[in-house]
Structures are given as C-alpha cells and as structure tokens.
C-alpha cells in the first residue's frame with residue numbers, strides 16, 4: 407500500500423470512529439475565558455492551573471528577557487546558545503527541588519525522549535505505568551530496551567514484573583499526577599520496590615509541579631520521595647513552556663555529553679528562561695493561588711456528587727468525568743459549549759477504549775460562580 411492509500415484509510419477510520427481531532431483557532435485566552443470563532447466561553451480545558459501565563463511579572467519577564475538578549479538562542483547550548491539566564495534557571499531549579507543538577511529541555515516531550523533514549527539500552531528494561539504519557543511510552547517502545555507496563559498505580563503489579571530476571575538495568579517510569587485521570591502515583595511504594603531491586607525511578611511530574619507540595623515543589627516533595635530522575639515541565643503550572651530534568655551530577659554530565667536532544671537542537675530562548683525565572687518566583691510565592699485552586703476543586707467535587715457520570719477519584723486540578731462512548735462524550739462537550747462552557751472531550755487512543763471523557767480542568771483563575779455555572783450546565787445536560 408502506498409502513502410496516499412494509507413493516509414486516506416487512516417483518515418476514514420478516524421472519522422468513522424468519532425475520533426476526528428480538530429484544532430480550534432483561539433482568538434483570546436485569559437485562562438478563565440477563551441474566545442473561539444467570535445464566541446466567548448468559560449474555559450475548563452487549560453493546564454495553566456495557576457493562571458501564570460497571564461501574570462504581569464511573567465509577561466514582563468519575557469519582555470525584559472527579549473529586550474536584553476534577543477528573541478532566540480541562536481544555537482544549541484553546546485555551541486553558543488547557553489546564556490546566564492539558562493544557568494541561573496538551572497541552578498535555581500536544582501536548589502529548589504533538592505538535586506545536584508537541572509538540565510533544561512525545549513519541552514517535556516523532548517526531555518522524556520532524551521532521557522529514555524539515552525538510558526534504555528539493550529538488555530535493559532523499562533517498566534512503565536500503563537497510563538504513562540505518550541512521550542514516555544513512545545520513547546520506551548522505540549528504545550532498544552524491553553518495555554513492560556504495570557497496572558496503573560499498582561506497586562504489586564510492578565513487583566511481579568521486577569521478579570522476572572533481567573540482564574540489564576531497570577528503569578521504572580511513572581507520572582506524579584496522571585494527565586488524563588488526575589490521580590497521584592503511590593510514589594513511596596514504587597520507589598521502595600524499584601530500589602530493592604537496584605533500579606532507577608523516573609517521575610514525570612508535569613501536572614504536579616507548581617501545584618502540590620510545599621511551595622509547589624510537586625508530587626515527589628509532597629510524598630517525600632526523591633527519584634533518581636525527575637522531569638518537570640513548564641507548559642502547565644508554570645504557564646510558559648519548556649522542561650527540566652533533575653538528577654545527580656554524573657547523570658547530568660552524561661546527558662550533556664551524549665544526549666542528542668541537547669546537542670543537536672537549538673537551546674531554549676534566553677528570554678524564555680528569564681520568563682521562567684519570574685514564573686518560578688510566582689510558583690514559590692503561590693500559596694494563595696494554590697489555596698484558591700484547592701477551594702475550586704473542593705467546590706466542584708462537592709457539587710458534582712449526584713451527576714450520572716463517574717467522576718474520577720482525583721483531588722488534583724484534573725477532574726475527569728467518564729462518559730464512555732466517543733459520540734456521547736463529544737455530544738456532552740458540544741452541549742456545554744452551547745451553554746458557554748469550553749470543556750474538551752478526550753477520546754481513545756489518548757485514553758483506553760470505552761472511557762471517553764470530559765477532561766475538566768480547574769484553575770486558580772476560576773471564580774466560584776464559574777464552578778457553579780459548570781455544575782448547573784452538567785445537571786441540565788444530565789436531565790436531557
């Protein structure tokens with residue numbers, strides 16, 4: 407089969423399965439509100455949980471950074487793309503999170519690919535939570551190491567995999583807060599199992615960093631676990647974009663010497679590092695925002711108790727409502743849109759078949775009345 411036929415077939419199948427994904431052109435986004443096609447909606451699909459993308463200090467950080475150092479890095483960090491802002495940000499992140507080193511990456515996706523491709527050789531193995539993010543599972547399935555997946559958040563399932571002998575090293579991979587389910591990994595149990603057998607633990611805390619733990623230090627800090635490898639991303643709770651890998655000095659040197667994602671890719675713009683320094687400060691001082699977010703989560707969960715759809719057991723900003731079939735999830739999302747509420751439907755293959763859902767995300771930027779409006783629209787939709 408040639409490319410044209412293959413493409414046509416895949417697109418036809420995608421349409422037939424109610425799985426078509428459409429990017430929408432957003433005209434305005436204030437975290438609490440978005441404007442799409444000239445219509446304004448209350449916004450419940452942002453990962454900008456603290457609303458920092460709109461924070462004046464973070465915006466000023468970008469502007470001042472660009473004024474001082476230009477729009478782009480101009481080269482890989484190994485050539486001339488590594489600035490004092492990169493160095494400052496790496497030092498502050500390492501210090502804040504209690505690691506020897508931090509290394510910046512252009513995105514969380516790139517950081518995960520870089521780590522797993524560099525570490526997972528033959529005859530190593532990667533043992534990943536079944537629901538781990540696509541960037542982790544893709545990297546592991548394309549790496550020379552063997553990939554096995556353990557049952558979601560079940561250390562006993564990991565233990566069973568660990569008892570199988572392996573000639574190489576073992577990397578255990580999980581998220582801190584799961585992106586599509588909103589629940590937290592039992593990090594202490596996973597870390598204990600991993601260490602007992604001499605493996606390393608990688609925690610991707612894309613949805614925990616900035617949000618949980620003292621000063622927003624994330625899931626690991628909250629659960630008092632220090633994984634060998636911690637990935638934090640800046641496109642969610644930090645409101646910007648980019649990522650960092652936190653690790654010991656030797657591992658950082660190893661990445662610096664051998665990671666193709668670092669060596670052969672233009673460094674993050676220095677202005678972005680400057681914006682991230684401002685965002686980091688806001689995260690560290692963000693108790694009031696985290697408190698507001700927690701209050702919004704509590705209000706939503708209390709109000710949602712009698713909805714006919716299953717609300718996942720999550721105390722994070724991610725509050726998934728399981729609808730089941732793709733068409734039903736899309737229909738519910740459309741009904742909410744008619745009521746002026748933007749809530750994305752998430753369908754397979756992003757989530758397991760039969761668990762299409764509304765992925766409701768709450769932020770510190772929401773007001774109580776926004777939560778109430780969402781609840782009212784959901785109960786209205788349930789009545790129809």
Ligand SMILES: *Cc1c(COP(=O)(O)O)cnc(C)c1O
Nearest residue numbers: 513514515539585610612639641
């Ligand atoms: C969003 C996300 C990523 C990707 O991070 P980007 O910086 O957006 O590329 C990686 N892991 C998890 C768990 C995520 O939710």
